[in-house]
Every structure is written in structure tokens, then in C-alpha cells.
Amino acid sequence: MLFNSLSFALFFAAVLALAPALRHRGQNLFLLVASYLFYAAWDWRFLGLLWLSTAVDFAIGLALGRARDARARRRLVVASLVVNLGILAAFKYAGFFARSLAALLLPLGLSLPPLALQVVLPVGISFYTFQSLSYTIDVYRGRVAPVPSLLDFALYVAFFPQLVAGPIERAAHLLPQVQAPRRIRAAQLGSGAWLVLFGLFKKAVVADNLAVLVDAVYAPAASPTGPEVLLATYAFAFQIYCDFSGYTDIARGVARCLGFELMRNFDLPYLAASPREFWRRWHISLSTWLRDYLYIPLGGSRGGAARTQRNLALTMLLGGLWHGAAWTFVLWGAWHGALLCAQRALDPALARLAPRGPAAARAWRAWGVLLTFHLVCAGWLLFRAESLAHAGALCAALASTPVAGLAGSWLLPFGALLAPLALIELAQARSGDPEAVLRWPLPLRALVYAGVFAGLVLLGEDFGEPFLYFQF
């Protein structure tokens, strides 16, 4: 049930009509059943995994609340890690490692049974296992009290707006909203509706139309020129941003209409002036998860320069692997790890080089934004390529035909698709308010709403193109 599908529109309309009429506990139960129905619409067979993860972490949370012995507490949190990461490993990575092993064994004349190579990936598994896991770790660390109600905890794990592609909510943020009675205010409905509308615009107008170009240039059988690869990589940068942030906007909007406030997952990431800043603005719920539950436990920046670099590289490598079970994602994670390590190593030199005056500082920052965007785009090439060999071929095309075959006719759709997005997002960035549109004067707001809606009707891809991040 995609957010941009009619089925979801009907489903959400029914939920929105019924939920406010219920009292708090009844509403939580209703939202939980709705969330399971939402998940079952993808594939009911994997509901069991969701229930397993929920039940295990709920029980471990309660046990952690009772346990006083440090060793027992550690055993409990390790059990949670084993179950959640075990589910993830079995369903997401078993096939990948089996295929990699099979490729290694092939020259030796050995083969693996086909069953080992084909495991279906349950939708949203990477998101809900991380979310559930963060709860047990936070209870273990004493940052969150164990939840006494299975209903509340199950809703925290399965709440449908963020179940299949995040944001990966923390217990400290979402659980209190689940546990306390909620009031749905007209202002929430209005701002939620705007988030849904703008999210749909990003997805159906920008991402889905850019996807046509990206898919063509990145098709393994295509033979693009260098400038075509370059433009398609820029296009992919905006496709994946609009696809994923569009999804997040819809998720946040839907949740807000139901009285919940989900965390912001994107903060104008292509305005970042360094790789570190990029990761503070891109997929914030994942990057902060990786920071809190991987980088810091590995030692963070506490063990000297070399250990910090190792921790950074390892965190990003695993972050890459989280995105997908393929070597291209591993390499993408390694690339970002390398960028973060390089930035850390160059920090003192860069600080010395940074100009002092405001104008020079602005130019320095603009240069940083441009450079960071291109470094990120280099990563996107690895991310989008079908294989490492394909990534190599695209890089070779970039290098071998640097100016030939520039498709000038692509600039019009590029500009037409990105201009409204840029206007709205830059205006919001200037005001420092991520939802500044909602505070604009009424006539201007009406114009923006009407323009975005008209764009959806006239230029949007029709119902139901899948979101990119569902595959992760």
C-alpha cells in the first residue's frame, strides 16, 4: 500500500475518520490494528517477524527494568541484538553473502543450493528492527523507562506512517506521544495536509519524472556519454532526495493529522558545505542512530585520531550495508567513510584556510556546498549503479567523453521540475523555518497550494510508483 496509491488514500481517509472519535486506549488499539493491516497489505506473511521483534523487545525491556545485575542486563540487551540483527541478517543479508560466497566458490567448481541464494526481503525490516532495537538499548542505558503496555510498545514499533521507510523514531521521542492522550487540532490537520501535498509533489512530479532519465542512462545496456552520466547523476541526486524526503514528508503529514509529531529526517542536505554537515542533514534518523548506537559504542572520537578514523570508516561502511545487500552499497558507505575521515584529517588545515570577512566566508561556504554536492554525487553514482563493473563503466564514460553529446534539451525539464522545489525549499531555508510556507500570507499560501496541486495533476506520474527506500 504505497503512500501515493488510491488504496492508501482510502485507508487513511478511513483511519482519519474513525481514530479521532475514539478515546486514547481505543485509539491506540485501532491505530495498531490499522498499522498491521497496512503492513499485511504488503505481505501478510512477514507480520510474524514484526510480531517477533515486538514481543522479544517488549519482554526484554520489562526484564531490563527488573534486572539489577549488570551481567544479566548485558545478557538481555545482547539477546535483543541477536534477535533483531539475526532477523536482519537472515532476511536481508543471507542471500547477499550466499551469492558472494557462491561467486567465490564458482572458480573451484563448487556451488550452493538455489534456496540459499533466494531470500525474500520483508518490506521495512531495516527500519523497524533498528527502531525496536534502539528501545532496548535505551532501556539498558537507562535513558528510557520500560513500557508497561504491550499495546503502546507495539504501536511504537508498528505505527504505520513510519513503519516501512522511517523516520527511525527513538523511544524517547515517539513513545511518550503514544502513551499520552492526543488532541488533533485544526492547525495540525492543515499543516499535515500541506506536508502530504508537498511530499506527493516531490515524489510524483520531481522524483518520478527524473527517474525516467536516470533509469535510461543507468540501464546496463545503455551507452551514455560523459555529460549524460553527469546530468543523470545530478538527476539521481534529486530523485533520491525527493523520493525519500517526499516519503518522509507524507509520513510526517499523515502522523501529524493523527496527532503525532515524527522527527525531521532531512534538512536541505544539498546545502551542506561539508560531508560531515551532509550527514547532519541527510536521513537524520539513520545517521543519528548510527552515531548513538554504533559510532559512540565503538569508541567515537575518544581513542585518538587513528581509532576515530577507524570508527568513522566502520560506521559508514555498515551504514552503506544497511542500505542494501550489495557491494555497490558497501562501496558507497566506504566512500562516505573516506570523505568523513578526510574531512577530519583536514579540519585543522581547513580552519586555517577559512577566510574571515562575511563576503569571503559566504563565498567559501558556497564553494564548500558545490564541492560537497559533487562529492555526494560521486557517491550516488556508486549507489545507483547496478554493479561495481557498471559503476566502473559509468566512470569510464565520464572520463572518456567529457564534453561530447551534451543533451541541451534536458535542461528545460531539469529546470522546470526543480525550480518549484528550489523556490519553496530555499525560501524555507532563508527564513530558518522548515515549514515557513504555513506562515506565509493567505493569498500567497493559496497560490502555492494551488500551484503544487496543479503541478501534481498536470505533471505528476499517475498513482503508485514505488518509493526507492522501500527496497532497503
Place this chain on the structure above:
Amino acid sequence: MASPSSTSSSERRLPLAGLAAALLVLLLDRCVVGGALSWEALAARVEPTRMGEVGSAEDRRLLAELAARPPARPRVAVLGSSRGEAAFHPEWLPETELPPGSVLRFVHPGLRPFELRSLVEALLPLEPDAAVFLLSEFETHTPLELRPELSSGSLAAVADLLRAGGARFAWQERVGLARLALAGLLRGYRDRAILGAAGLERLRRFPLDARLAPPEASLDWLLAPAERRPVPPALQRRVEAAAARFLPAGSAFAVAVEMRQLRALSRGPHQRIQEALLQWAVERLLAAGSAVVLFEAPLFPGAAPLRDPTFRDDFLAFARSLEREPGVRFVPLEAGPRYEPGEFSDLTHLARPGAEKLTRALLGAVREALAERVERRAALGVEDP
């Protein structure tokens, strides 16, 4: 006890910006897409090869023209698919024409029963004296395809489709039905394929050459419903041999497409829906005082092995059931001219010699239907101009 989390009355405020935006969208939709845009100019900008995809552009152009300049009397609307487009050409036979400008030709690819039902709603304000449907089992037994860009966006037609299909159909086809309903509400959505083909697509489509994308298969939409029943090779060879003998060189591609379309004809719930839609289209016209002629369109005789003869029996029974209504006239193949195999351009379309025969016969049937209508109305005391 926790309070319900519904919106309290004090918090209920009108979303003024949203309402203003909705009004603005509707106003622009009515004024710009429905009014200021010149359909003549738009239709002229659509490449001929794409007219099949956005066939209603021509309808829209004609309707806009007719709304601005009411046509002569008697007004006769001829409705049909690409078969009608190929077969009905009154301009080739000026001696048989009704008064100049009185025949309105709504014929283009993709006009199937739903589109015909939808088009009838758009035609009613023109008060046609007679409407002619060019039909065969090709219309009644073809699988349903819900394509907003081919229809006139009539909500009444969508309601009829729902009535004909029932609840299960409504759920199974919810996306297609939602598209049709949206097309009924917003002209911009209904006409976006036409607007796109006329230039708007340049804002969102990246021109890709053959290195990056295979040539666009613009006929895919024709084949989509035909994928379910492939043509057995022996049958294919027989039809191809007949086609090679009688049909013009260069018809091989059309023949290949049409073989699959003919094989896709079947009985089932879709047949009931297609027939109901046609019946209601006819009833709407009759209620508005129009005479209705159902004219059976011929198919290439060499394609007979592809056809289940009982489907034609179904069609004849259906047409005769409609003929029982006063004001409906049915002209089966047997009552019309005989078409030779060489008078076709492919399996379903007539070439000029056959088209001239069909046009002459169809106009003859129209004259008779109009005369009958005058008599019938005179008997009721209605005076015709």
C-alpha cells in the same frame, strides 16, 4: 478518564488558504483548460502518430467548435472507433451528403462503449437529431480498459460504469475508476495527455535517443488487453496467408496487432458491462429525442478463423434487443452492402472502395431514421424545424 482526541469545536477553523487554493484550481480548470485554450490549436500540435493515445483531442476540438457555432439541421452524430474513422467519409460522396455541416464525425481510435457513453453526455447539449453507432462484437466483447484521456470525462458515465460493474468490479478497478472520476472533476487531469502531447510534456520528459531508450512503443496501449490470449501459430499462418493475398503491402504490422485484438475478444462480466454502457448511451439519446442507428461494422472475411461466430450471435441479439425500443434502427451486415476482401486495408479497417460503400449505406439508413423520427414526432404532436 482520558478525553477523546477528536477536534474540539473551539479548534475547528476553516482552512481558508486550502479552500482558496481549491477554488483557484477549479476556476483555472474551468476557465483555462475548459475555455481559453483553443482545441484547434492544441489538436494541431499533437503529432498524428500520437492521436491514437489522445484521441479525444479531436472530439474536444469538434465539441468546442460546435459549441461556438451550432451546426446545421438535421444534426447527425456518427460515433465509432478507428474503424469508423477509416470507413465513414461523407466528404468522399458529396452527392449522398445531408445538408452541409450537418454530419458530426466523432470517430477515432479507442472509442469503446465507456468512451461512447461518456461522449453521448457531451453531445446531448447539441441536441442531435440522430446518432449513429458503428459497432460489432469488437465493441461488446472486448476487455474493459479505463483510460481517462480517451473519454469525455463524464461523471454520469462513471456512475453508469459503477452501476454496470457492481461493488466487486468497483474495488478491483478502483484506480481506473478514480482516474475516470478525477477526469470528470478536473479538465486539466482529463486532458493532460493531450496537453502533454501538445507541448506540456517538454516540461517533464527528457528526450532520449535510441542509445538510451528503445523507441517509444506508442502502440503498446493497443496491445495491452490482447496479451492474455496469444494467437496459435497455425491460425496465425492462415490469417497471414489471407491477408497477403488481399490486403495491401505494408499492412503486416496492423494485421499482427489486430490478430491479437480479435483473439482477446471474449465473453464474461466485461461483455455485460460493455453492453449495459451501450444500452444506456442509446437510452440517453432516445430520452433526448434523438433517433439512433446501430450500424454493424464489417471485418475482413479472411480474419473469420480468429472470430468465435457465437460472439457475433451475442452482438446481434443485443442489437436486436435495443431495436425493440422505438427510435432505434439496427442495420446488420446482411442488410448492408457486400464488402469484398480487397476492400479492406487490414483485418478491421475498410479501404476507400469499401468505405465508400459503407458511407453510402450508412447515410441511407440515417435518412430513413430521420424520416421515421419526423413521423413519430408528428404523431406525438412535436413540430420539427
